Amino acid sequence: MIAYRGGAPVLATQFLRDMHRVVRALGSCANVLNACTDRYHFTVGFAATLVAGKVSLLPSTQTPAMMRQLLEFAPDVRCLTDDAACSIELPRIPYPADEAAATGNAARDGATAVPLIDEAQLAAVVFTSGSTGAPLPYRKSFGKLMQCVREEAFRLGLAGTRPWTIVATVPPQHMYGLESSVLLALGNGHALCAERPFYPADIAAVVHSVPRPRLLITTPVHLRALLAAGVALPPTDGIVSSTAPLPQQLAAEAEQRFGTHLLEIYGSTETGQIATRRPTQSPEWQLWPGVTLSSSGETSFAHGGHIEQRTPMCDVLELTGAGRFLMHGRVTDLVNIAGKRSSLGYLNHHLNSIPGVEDGAFFHVEPSAASHTGVTRVGACVVAPGLDSARLLEALRQRIDAAFLPRPLLFVARLPRNSTGKLPHEALRSLVAAQAK
Amino acid sequence: MPDKVVPLRQPVSPADAATLTREVAGLIVEALNLDIAASEIDPDKPLYGEGLGLDSIDILEIALVVSKQYGVQLRADSQENEHIFGSLRRLVEYITEHRTK
Numbered sequence: 001m002i003a004y005r006g007g008a009p010v011l012a013t014q015f016l017r018d019m020h021r022v023v024r025a026l027g028s029c030a031n032v033l034n035a036c037t038d039r040y041h042f043t044v045g046f047a048a049t050l051v052a053g054k055v056s057l058l059p060s061t062q063t064p065a066m067m068r069q070l071l072e073f074a075p076d077v078r079c080l081t082d083d084a085a086c087s088i089e090l091p092r093i094p095y096p097a098d099e100a101a102a103t104g105n106a107a108r109d110g111a112t113a114v115p116l117i118d119e120a121q122l123a124a125v126v127f128t129s130g131s132t133g134a135p136l137p138y139r140k141s142f143g144k145l146m147q148c149v150r151e152e153a154f155r156l157g158l159a160g161t162r163p164w165t166i167v168a169t170v171p172p173q174h175m176y177g178l179e180s181s182v183l184l185a186l187g188n189g190h191a192l193c194a195e196r197p198f199y200p201a202d203i204a205a206v207v208h209s210v211p212r213p214r215l216l217i218t219t220p221v222h223l224r225a226l227l228a229a230g231v232a233l234p235p236t237d238g239i240v241s242s243t244a245p246l247p248q249q250l251a252a253e254a255e256q257r258f259g260t261h262l263l264e265i266y267g268s269t270e271t272g273q274i275a276t277r278r279p280t281q282s283p284e285w286q287l288w289p290g291v292t293l294s295s296s297g298e299t300s301f302a303h304g305g306h307i308e309q310r311t312p313m314c315d316v317l318e319l320t321g322a323g324r325f326l327m328h329g330r331v332t333d334l335v336n337i338a339g340k341r342s343s344l345g346y347l348n349h350h351l352n353s354i355p356g357v358e359d360g361a362f363f364h365v366e367p368s369a370a371s372h373t374g375v376t377r378v379g380a381c382v383v384a385p386g387l388d389s390a391r392l393l394e395a396l397r398q399r400i401d402a403a404f405l406p407r408p409l410l411f412v413a414r415l416p417r418n419s420t421g422k423l424p425h426e427a428l429r430s431l432v433a434a435q436a437k
Numbered sequence: 438m439p440d441k442v443v444p445l446r447q448p449v450s451p452a453d454a455a456t457l458t459r460e461v462a463g464l465i466v467e468a469l470n471l472d473i474a475a476s477e478i479d480p481d482k483p484l485y486g487e488g489l490g491l492d493s494i495d496i497l498e499i500a501l502v503v504s505k506q507y508g509v510q511l512r513a514d515s516q517e518n519e520h521i522f523g524s525l526r527r528l529v530e531y532i533t534e535h536r537t538k
Contacts, residue, residue: 198493199500201510225497229504338494368470372501375494377470393490402492408472 001163002185003040005194007209010040014099015047016114021096022048022080031074033057033090034173036082040194041095042172043182045080050142051115056124058173059135060269060341061401064089065350069135070127119143126175128269129342138270139308146187148272148306149179151288153188155276156215156238156263164237165210167193168217169203170339175269176242180217190215200229213237216258220246221338221373223254228372236260242267243339245327251279266327269341270311271302275325287323295319298331314341332425335364337403338375350399351380354392359383359415361423362406363432380406381431383414410435458529464502465525469495480526496522503528508537 003010022044026032032049034056036042049056057077059066067089070077079088082095117123123142127135153159168181185192193210197203203226207216215238218226223241226233227250236258241251242265255262266285267273275285287293290305293313300317303310316328335342344362351360360382367376384392389409396405412435416427462475465484469491478489484499485491491499499522500511509532511518521531 198497198513199511200504202513205512221494221497225501228501229510230508231504231510365470368468370467371470371498372468372505373494373498375498402490403494405490405492407470 001191003043003192003194004165004210005038005040009191010194012114015044017099018044018096019048019051021099023052025093025096026052026054026078026080027093029054029076029078031055031057031077032093033059033070033077033079033088035062035079035086035088036095037171037196038082038194039168039172039181039192039196041082043186043192045095046172046178046182047115047186049080050117050121050123053121055122058124058126058175058178060127060129060174062088063397063399063401065399066127066135073125073135073137117142119146124178126269129346140272141308144306144308145179145183145272148288149183149187151306152179152184152265152273152276156184156240158184158188158190158215158238162213164190165193165212165214166190166217167195167197167203167207167210167214169197169222170217170219170243171196174339175267175272176265176339177217179267179273180240180242180265200226200231204231204234207236208234215240219243219339220250221375224250224374225372227253227257233257238263240265242273244336246279248279248283255280268311268313271307271313274302274305274307283326284320284324285327287325289323292323293317293319293325300325335362335378335404337377338373340401340403342400342404344378347378347380347400347404351382351396353399354384354387354395356387357382357384357392359417361415361428362404363425363428365407377407378404379408379410379432381410381412381415381428381435383412408436454529454533457533458525461503461529461532462525464506465499468498468502478525480529481524483524484522484528499528503532506538507532507535509535 001009002012002015032054034042034045036045046056059070079090079092081092119142121142122139123145124140125137127137130136158164166181166185168177170177172178172182181192195206197206214236216236217240220241238260239254239258239262246264251262263276263278265273266275274291275287277285288305292304293300293302300313301310302313314331314334318326320326333343333345347362360380362378362380365377365379393405415423416431417423458480462478466475503509521528
């Protein structure tokens with residue numbers, strides 16, 4: 001059993017047949033943007049891309065500006081999509097229509113050997129938004145990706161056990177979803193669930209529809225929504241949260257109401273996952289074996305183990321012992337909205353690239369007390385006498401992910417820059433406060 | 438869903454609908470921290486994308502407001518979902534039809 005779609009099992013033989021159909025559909029391009037929204041389709045596409053010796057490109061967002069940059073990086077890139085209304089501006093390869101599920105002997109006919117992939121093969125290139133407007137590529141070999149999720153399986157109690165079913169509320173196109181909802185299943189004999197439920201009632205229904213033991217891969221935003229919505233929560237055998245720190249109280253409530261334990265994963269696009277903790281037991285994170293952290297000034301660097309290159313981490317980390325650390329919030333420039341990461345520098349670059357914008361700066365916004373999801377946004381101050389809010393937002397929508405569209409967007413006469421051209425945080429905060437009155 | 442036969446319910450007076458529309462608009466503005474007044478939301482424009490400019494995180498936030506306030510659980514697999522967020526007016530109609538409190 002490799003997957004569940006609509007509650008029905010998909011056998012490994014079906015998966016292999018589907019994979020070979022997609023290999024044929026991919027043709028001669030060397031790079032694939034896998035935009036499939038059905039997690040089973042994505043997984044078939046990812047495996048087909050590997051088997052065909054091609055590379056999966058995983059950009060942080062799918063805006064027109066990012067697609068142009070992706071074309072510069074890999075001019076032959078094709079977009080594999082299962083959405084007839086796909087609006088991604090790249091040459092497309094439609095995902096082949098699903099076959100009717102074969103049963104009995106027919107399911108075993110045409111069974112193909114499970115392909116072997118060289119550990120050194122380049123499996124994926126993932127992109128971060130960088131801080132200057134240019135996305136930065138990070139290369140992931142198949143071996144390092146699998147090394148990482150073998151440890152994840154061990155941490156979660158999913159190594160060498162009977163098959164689990166993995167339900168995820170996150171997309172497979174980002175590192176957390178790729179590792180925890182696709183590779184964790186493929187690499188350890190577990191089944192993934194094709195759906196990506198969104199509303200609390202949907203998440204509860206999908207979890208309920210798949211066999212136990214079952215694991216829920218989710219985020220603080222979805223967990224908070226699930227606990228707040230007043231839906232009946234099905235018994236679950238493990239919960240994983242990542243993308244942002246989970247408050248200890250929320251973790252305790254989730255463990256109590258789902259009747260299971262909750263593990264948090266710490267990682268980044270650059271490094272993949274590198275540490276776990278159980279927040280109800282300890283605030284300390286335990287690093288993956290072989291991974292080490294070293295500090296230089298305020299910045300911590302991760303290296304070793306499955307990490308491809310020494311990487312500065314975006315959070316303020318305090319080493320507390322061998323393989324252990326505490327996290328003390330983000331580096332000021334970093335923006336994390338419901339797991340989508342960017343930086344004020346990147347957003348400012350794009351804001352100031354818009355014709356008619358004379359000056360502009362993004363800033364962090366305090367959370368609204370009325371919010372149930374606890375998501376905080378970014379705002380922006382802009383000097384653009386010839387533009388109105390609708391036109392400016394439309395131009396930004398072409399450049400940055402919609403999650404980072406400024407709220408509020410404040411038009412001002414000038415920004416309070418000092419004599420060296422820098423914009424002190426305090427001066428910007430005073431300007432925003434004055435505008436709000 | 439324009440062609441669907443709506444089950445018979447207590448008729449809703451235009452005044453009640455207007456009151457509920459104002460109330461829902463107010464809840465949305467408050468929960469999403471929008472820098473517009475509730476009365477500025479055009480009841481016939483889409484709530485997401487290029488209308489009010491909301492994204493999926495906002496839609497989740499609205500779903501929670503609606504479940505807490507009116508006892509309505511939204512589902513993505515219902516065909517109606519895109520319709521419901523097609524405008525404030527349709528969201529209010531859906532709430533009116535399905536509210537349990």
